[in-house]
Amino acid sequence: MRRRLRIGRGAFVxxxxxxxxxxxxxxxxxxxxxxxxxxxNIPFAPTxxxxxxxxxxxxxxxNPFRDRFFYSMKITLLVSxxxxxxxxxxxxxxxxxxxxxxxxxxxxxxxxxxxxxLLRIVAWSDMILNNNGIVNQALWAVxxxxxxxxxxxxxxxxxxxxxxxxxxxxxxxxLPIFAVLENMDHSLVEAATxxxxxxxxxxxxxxxxxxxxxxxxxxxxxxxxTTGEFIAPLYVGGPGNQLFGNSIQSFFGDSPNWNYGAxxxxxxxxxxxVLVMLFGRFLNTDLRRQPVxxxx
Amino acid sequence: MSRITIDRRQFLxxxxxLAGFGLLSACAKAAGPxxxxxxxPTASKRPPLSSESGNLSLLEWQGYEAHGxxxxxxxxxAGKDYTQKYGTxxxxxxxxxxxxxxxxxxxxxxxFDVMHPCNENIPDYINRGLVQPWDTSLIPSFSxxxxxxxxxxxxxxxxxxxPWDWGYGSLLFRTDQIDPADAAGWELAWxxxxxxxxxxWNGASTNFEIAALKLGFPKIDDLxxxxxxxxxxxxxxxxxxxxxxxxxxxxxxxPNFKSGEVWITYxxxxxxVSMTQAGLKCQFMTPTQGRLSWVCGFMLGAKSENYYHAHxxxxxxxxxxxxxxxxxxxxxxxxxxxxxxxxxxxxxLVQALDLSNPQAITSGTNHLQSWAPNRSQLELAWQEVVxx
Numbered sequence: 001m002r003r004r005l006r007i008g009r010g011a012f013v014x015x016x017x018x019x020x021x022x023x024x025x026x027x028x029x030x031x032x033x034x035x036x037x038x039x040x041n042i043p044f045a046p047t048x049x050x051x052x053x054x055x056x057x058x059x060x061x062x063n064p065f066r067d068r069f070f071y072s073m074k075i076t077l078l079v080s081x082x083x084x085x086x087x088x089x090x091x092x093x094x095x096x097x098x099x100x101x102x103x104x105x106x107x108x109x110x111x112x113x114x115x116x117x118l119l120r121i122v123a124w125s126d127m128i129l130n131n132n133g134i135v136n137q138a139l140w141a142v143x144x145x146x147x148x149x150x151x152x153x154x155x156x157x158x159x160x161x162x163x164x165x166x167x168x169x170x171x172x173x174x175l176p177i178f179a180v181l182e183n184m185d186h187s188l189v190e191a192a193t194x195x196x197x198x199x200x201x202x203x204x205x206x207x208x209x210x211x212x213x214x215x216x217x218x219x220x221x222x223x224x225x226t227t228g229e230f231i232a233p234l235y236v237g238g239p240g241n242q243l244f245g246n247s248i249q250s251f252f253g254d255s256p257n258w259n260y261g262a263x264x265x266x267x268x269x270x271x272x273x274v275l276v277m278l279f280g281r282f283l284n285t286d287l288r289r290q291p292v293x294x295x296x
Numbered sequence: 297m298s299r300i301t302i303d304r305r306q307f308l309x310x311x312x313x314l315a316g317f318g319l320l321s322a323c324a325k326a327a328g329p330x331x332x333x334x335x336x337p338t339a340s341k342r343p344p345l346s347s348e349s350g351n352l353s354l355l356e357w358q359g360y361e362a363h364g365x366x367x368x369x370x371x372x373x374a375g376k377d378y379t380q381k382y383g384t385x386x387x388x389x390x391x392x393x394x395x396x397x398x399x400x401x402x403x404x405x406x407x408f409d410v411m412h413p414c415n416e417n418i419p420d421y422i423n424r425g426l427v428q429p430w431d432t433s434l435i436p437s438f439s440x441x442x443x444x445x446x447x448x449x450x451x452x453x454x455x456x457x458x459p460w461d462w463g464y465g466s467l468l469f470r471t472d473q474i475d476p477a478d479a480a481g482w483e484l485a486w487x488x489x490x491x492x493x494x495x496x497w498n499g500a501s502t503n504f505e506i507a508a509l510k511l512g513f514p515k516i517d518d519l520x521x522x523x524x525x526x527x528x529x530x531x532x533x534x535x536x537x538x539x540x541x542x543x544x545x546x547x548x549x550x551p552n553f554k555s556g557e558v559w560i561t562y563x564x565x566x567x568x569v570s571m572t573q574a575g576l577k578c579q580f581m582t583p584t585q586g587r588l589s590w591v592c593g594f595m596l597g598a599k600s601e602n603y604y605h606a607h608x609x610x611x612x613x614x615x616x617x618x619x620x621x622x623x624x625x626x627x628x629x630x631x632x633x634x635x636x637x638x639x640x641x642x643x644x645l646v647q648a649l650d651l652s653n654p655q656a657i658t659s660g661t662n663h664l665q666s667w668a669p670n671r672s673q674l675e676l677a678w679q680e681v682v683x684x
Contacts, residue, residue: 041404043424064683122547131557148556152492155557156540239538239682247683254397255500255675 028269034262041258053263065247065264072227072244073271075158079165080222083173084215090170091177091214095184106178110171117168121235124164129155129236156238164232165222173218180214181207216282223279224272244268345604351386352602352609355402355411358391358546359626362612365389373621378612382605393543394499396675402426407599409606414592415448416501416517416665418457427595429454434607437615441631442654445591458594458610459631461622462657463564464649465502465588465665467581468571470559481584482510484560486530491537493559495552498541500678501668502588506562507531509585509663517666524670524677531681541682553578564590565649566626580649586661593631623651 033039037050057063090109094102112120128134131150139145153159184207192202230245237243248268251261361367362375365384379387390405392398398413399420413421421427432438432455438446441459449457469479478487485494485506496503501517507527508516519527539558542548550567552558554574561567568580581587594610596603612618619630620639627642629651637643637652650656657664668674 041400043403043426064680068683126551130551131555150556234543238540239535242682247679250679250682254394254400254498255679256396256400256403257672257676257679260676260679 028266031262031265031269034258035266037259039258042256053260057260057263057267065244068242068247069244069264069267075161075165075243076223076226076229079162079169079226080219082162083166083169083222084177084219086166087170087173087218088177088211088215091174091181094174094178095181102182106175109174113171118231118235120168121164121232124160124167125155125236129160129163131155155236156241158237158241160236161233161241161243164236165226165229168232169222169226172221176217176221177211177214180211180217184210213282216279220275220279223275227272227275228268342603343601348602348605349386350382350602350605351388352409352605353388353390353406353597354609355392355398355406355408356389357393357412358544360412361389362387362609371621371625373625374613374618375609376612376618377615378609381608393545394497394502396500406597408597409600409602410609411595411597412460412592413457413595414590414665415457415459416590416667418449418451418595419667420671421595422451422456426598427456428598428600429456430458430594430596430610431607432458434604435611435614437611437632440616440634441614442633444655444658445593445631448591449593456595458614459591460593460614460619461626462591462629462631463566463589463627464580464657464662465562465564465590466583468553468561468563468567468578469581470553470577471579472577473559479579479581481581482506484581485562486510486534486537488537490560492539494534494537495539495542495549495558495561496534497549497562498543498682500675501671502562502665503531503678503681504528504674505588505663505665507534509583509588512585516663517668519668519670519674521673524673528677528681531678532684535681535684564628566628569627569645582661586663588665589657589662590665591631591657627651629656 030039034041035053037053038047040047057065060066094106094109098105126133130136133150133154135154136145136150139151140147145151188206188210189202192206193199197205228245228248229243230249233241233243233246234249237246244264245268248261248264251257251264358367359370360372360374362379362384363373364376364379365387367389368375390401390408392401392412395414395417398411399417402408402411402413402421403424403426411421411427435458438458445459445462446455449455449459451457467479467482467484469484473493474484474490478484478489484490485496496506504519504524504527505516507530508519508523511523511526511530513519513523513527539552540548542552542561545563545567549561549563550570553561553563553567553571554576563580565580568578571578594613596606600606614632616632616634619632620635622628622630623635624639624641627645627649629649633654637646640646640651646652650659653659656662
């Protein structure tokens with residue numbers, strides 16, 4: 001039987017959905033037109049269909065943007081994994097240990113995020129990691145480094161990009177994990193303990209599997225946006241650490257070659273769509289329905 | 297009551313049609329060159345000053361904001377006459393960090409009433425229909441401007457560009473950290489001894505000019521495909537030696553040099569003044585291959601609805617007082633010939649930078665940055681260098 005949508009309800013949904021579709025699909029179609037040279041940002045320049053930019057990006061042996069893409073994905077995956085690993089204990093503490101202070105602590109955790117992302121990055125760059133920043137000043141004060149000589153890799157390096165992104169995303173990853181842990185059926189943990197499971201075993205076979213939707217959601221929360229990240233590398237990354245997003249930003253913001261930029265942007269959109277479809281499967285899975293076996 | 301039902305496929309088809317309609321509207325062809333170039337009304341049809349809103353939208357470099365605006369914290373007096381007369385409320389700045397970005401923003405953003413590009417981009421602004429000629433009779437100080445600079449801004453018999461500031465681009469280096477023997481020419485930026493202590497500008501065409509000078513190419517702004525590739529390879533080779541490609545002069549270049557994060561940086565001569573005032577021992581190099589030189593000025597937006605305000609704004613920048621202050625503040629040259637050498641405070645610097653010479657930017661070994669016919673190839677090549 002075909003699933004039918006009642007117009008009574010649809011009437012409410014259609015206008016916002018239409019706007020969303022327009023604003024989502026419209027730019028993608030425009031980008032596609034740019035990518036094949038059917039549009040151009042340079043006034044009066046001819047527009048003739050050409051797949052040369054796509055060919056160059058996908059098949060050229062020496063294309064630096066493709067290498068930059070793989071480099072960016074490595075950084076993104078690393079940041080996402082590290083953030084999830086670090087956020088889990090935080091969420092666990094809030095859900096199971098913090099008791100009635102949990103929401104106060106949660107508010108404190110996200111408090112820095114009431115200020116601008118850009119400001120926080122500039123603070124990392126100019127006040128903390130800079131040659132005269134507090135980290136180097138502290139090292140000089142305890143004579144671990146000769147005065148005036150800063151640690152070279154603190155800023156404009158892979159390390160600084162990783163650190164800033166890690167810092168930026170931790171609260172966002174903690175939130176879905178915390179939400180899942182807090183709503184978990186605690187009687188299952190009690191049952192496992194009653195049946196003789198150790199604390200670790202209970203965590204590993206009951207708590208962790210039940211929290212997986214939150215973990216995956218948190219992972220996706222970081223992974224998807226950081227694939228296109230360009231602000232952090234722009235301010236704390238060196239010439240060799242710029243991400244794929246920087247190339248896209250640069251093609252659209254600094255140079256008049258939107259056609260090539262569109263090729264990179266569409267490629268990134270495709271990758272993000274694949275990732276969403278891949279992880280969306282797990283997010284739709286209600287693991288609470290699965291039987292949980294606890295060994296005696 | 298009857299209820300109309302649609303199935304999911306119909307719903308999606310309807311949504312797609314809606315998206316398609318919007319898209320087709322967005323895809324509508326832009327107005328052609330003729331339409332763009334005739335966007336501004338003729339003098340007889342132009343509304344008078346009193347009917348202009350005075351809400352000026354400016355495409356500007358950081359540091360050049362009009363005196364009296366909140367953003368002007370560098371001591372520049374330029375624009376004072378305008379802001380005293382009309383206030384600062386209507387002025388809005390959109391910032392640029394390099395010439396390529398400026399052209400990009402002028403093309404895709406705006407529309408701007410006044411833009412502040414440099415000499416090498418003048419033909420691009422005109423060819424893209426972004427600007428209209430000035431009426432120089434509305435700018436009293438225009439007659440005092442350096443004729444050779446004025447001539448550079450005249451195309452098709454019309455004055456599209458009002459020159460204002462000029463100067464040099466070179467390497468600034470710490471004399472207490474860099475061996476003087478290493479600091480003879482542009483090759484200093486390629487010296488592996490200073491790896492991680494060098495910072496070039498994230499300015500596409502400028503870096504190709506630097507590479508071309510280092511490689512000894514005669515026409516630095518008109519590279520052949522082979523020369524362009526060689527320059528690209530040279531920049532790829534130089535890239536790992538950089539701590540960063542700086543984007544903002546005041547946000548990155550000067551703070552990093554001041555903090556010791558970098559010892560060698562591409563910059564303009566105002567950084568020499570700032571860093572010397574900050575107590576750093578540094579020198580603005582005169583490379584054996586010659587310095588880069590530049591002249592920037594004002595262009596009038598093709599769609600400006602503040603025609604008379606724009607002229608008054610520019611007059612407030614190019615008048616005698618503003619130009620003298622520009623040179624005394626940033627140690628840039630200025631286009632107003634009524635500003636004489638004795639009105640510049642630091643005589644040593646005036647001599648060192650040849651600021652009293654009206655032909656300075658094209659004299660000696662200086663290379664005036666000029667229009668590059670293969671601009672798009674240069675920019676793509678620069679993107680490849682950055683991504684490599």
